[in-house]
Amino acid sequence: MSKVIIIGAGGVANVVAKKCAQNDSVFTEVLIATRTVRKADAIVAEIHEHLPNSQTKFSTTTVDADNVPELVKVIREFGPEMVINVALPYQDLTIMDACLETGVHYLDTANYEPKDVAKFEYSWQWAYRERFEKAGLMALLGCGFDPGATQVFTAYHAKHHFKEIHYLDIVDCNNGDHGKAFATNFNPEINIREITANGRYWENGQWVETAPLEISQDIYYPKVATRKSFVLYHEELESLVINFPTIKRARFWMTFGEAYIKHLNVLEGIGMTSIEPIDFKGQQIAPIEFLKAVLPAPESLAANYTGQTCIGVQAKGLGKDGEDKVHFVYNVSDHAETYKEVQAQGVSYTTGVPAMIGAMLMLTGVWKRAGVYNVEEFDPDPFITAMNEWGLPVDELAGIELVK
The missing domain is CATH 3.40.50.720 (NAD(P)-binding Rossmann-like Domain)
Structure with a gap:
C-alpha cells in the first residue's frame, strides 16, 4: 500500500x-x-x-x-x-x-x-x-539491468557458487532488428556518449584504459547467437570491484553490428556526436542534442522490433568446493513479447522491470536500510525470485567458459 x-x-x-x-x-x-x-x-x-x-x-x-x-x-x-x-x-x-x-x-x-x-x-x-x-x-x-540485475547476478554468484570471484565478465547482447538504418535503444545522447568514450576495465588492482571499441571478441550468447562484442566502460564495474575485492579482472562487453558502427563513425567524423555547444542561428546547441532530435525516439521502435536480448554475468574463480569454477547467470528477453505485454521494446523492458522490483523490495521492507547503496550490497535471492515472477526469467549455465 x-x-x-x-x-x-x-x-x-x-x-x-x-x-x-x-x-x-x-x-x-x-x-x-x-x-x-x-x-x-x-x-x-x-x-x-x-x-x-x-x-x-x-x-x-x-x-x-x-x-x-x-x-x-x-x-x-x-x-x-x-x-x-x-x-x-x-x-x-x-x-x-x-x-x-x-x-x-x-x-x-x-x-x-x-x-x-x-x-x-x-x-x-x-x-x-x-x-x-x-x-x-x-x-x-543503478537498479536497472546493467547496472542493476548484473550486480544482483554477481552477488548471487558470490552467495551460491564461489568462495572467491577472480574474473568477472558482464555481457550484453541485443540481437534485435528494429528496421531502421540507425537508431539507439535508449536515450540517444546518453547512448552515443557512452559508446564513443574510451573503454576501461579493472585488472590487478587498477583501471586499464582503451580506445573506444578497441577490444573485441566473438561471444556465444545462450539461446540467442554468437556475436562480436566490444569492451566498454560501464558504471557497475566501479562498485563491484569495491564490494567484491577478490576480483582480479572485471570487464563489460556489448554487441554492435557493423552497420551501427559505420554510422557512428561517420557521425563522429563530421562532429555530430560532440557535446561542445556551437552557435546556430543565434542559439547555442550541442550537435549531439540536435542529433537526438532527428533520430527515432527509442520508444517508437517497439512496435516493429523483432529478435532477442541476452544479458548475463560470467564468473570464474574458486568455487564453494575449493575447486576452480566458471558459471554464467543470464536472462533472455524477446522484443515482440515485451511489446505484446507492455508496448515496449526489450531494452526498455529489461531496464524498467528491475526498477519496479527494486522499488517493491524497498517498499515492502525486504531491502531497507538508511544510506546510499548499490544493489549488490543486498541479498540477491529476493530479487532473483522477483525477476522470475515479473517477466525476466533467470537461467544458469555451469562449466562452460563463454568469454575468454
Whole structure:
C-alpha cells in the first residue's frame, strides 16, 4: 500500500508504470511527473486500455527535474513514500536533493554524469551517504539491468557458487532488428556518449584504459547467437570491484553490428556526436542534442522490433568446493513479447522491470536500510525470485567458459 512518483516518461518509465500497475497490491497510487506531460498522459491512457483491472490509481503532472524547488513542490503535494527516477542521468543529484528535503526514499537506474562533461562515476552520489543515513532514508543506485540485475547476478554468484570471484565478465547482447538504418535503444545522447568514450576495465588492482571499441571478441550468447562484442566502460564495474575485492579482472562487453558502427563513425567524423555547444542561428546547441532530435525516439521502435536480448554475468574463480569454477547467470528477453505485454521494446523492458522490483523490495521492507547503496550490497535471492515472477526469467549455465 504505497504511493510513488515516477520521474520521466520515456520508454523505461512506460515499463515501470505498467509493471507498477500489474503489481497493484504494492503500488496503490502513482504520479508520473515529467517535463512533457502529454507523454505521461499517453502512458496512463495505455494502462487504462491494456490493464483495465489494475487497482493502481495514476495521475500526471509537469515538473522540471533540473529545478529542486519545483521537484520539492511536486513531491510535497503528492506525498509519496519514494521517488523512482527514470529521467536523465544529469538530473540524479537534483532529484536526490529534493528527496532529502522532502523525506522520501530514492531509486534510479543510471549514475550521475554532468551534462557538459562526458564522464560518469558514482562518487557524486556516494557523497550523499551520510546525509541519507542521518535522514533515515534509503537511496538505491543503478537498479536497472546493467547496472542493476548484473550486480544482483554477481552477488548471487558470490552467495551460491564461489568462495572467491577472480574474473568477472558482464555481457550484453541485443540481437534485435528494429528496421531502421540507425537508431539507439535508449536515450540517444546518453547512448552515443557512452559508446564513443574510451573503454576501461579493472585488472590487478587498477583501471586499464582503451580506445573506444578497441577490444573485441566473438561471444556465444545462450539461446540467442554468437556475436562480436566490444569492451566498454560501464558504471557497475566501479562498485563491484569495491564490494567484491577478490576480483582480479572485471570487464563489460556489448554487441554492435557493423552497420551501427559505420554510422557512428561517420557521425563522429563530421562532429555530430560532440557535446561542445556551437552557435546556430543565434542559439547555442550541442550537435549531439540536435542529433537526438532527428533520430527515432527509442520508444517508437517497439512496435516493429523483432529478435532477442541476452544479458548475463560470467564468473570464474574458486568455487564453494575449493575447486576452480566458471558459471554464467543470464536472462533472455524477446522484443515482440515485451511489446505484446507492455508496448515496449526489450531494452526498455529489461531496464524498467528491475526498477519496479527494486522499488517493491524497498517498499515492502525486504531491502531497507538508511544510506546510499548499490544493489549488490543486498541479498540477491529476493530479487532473483522477483525477476522470475515479473517477466525476466533467470537461467544458469555451469562449466562452460563463454568469454575468454
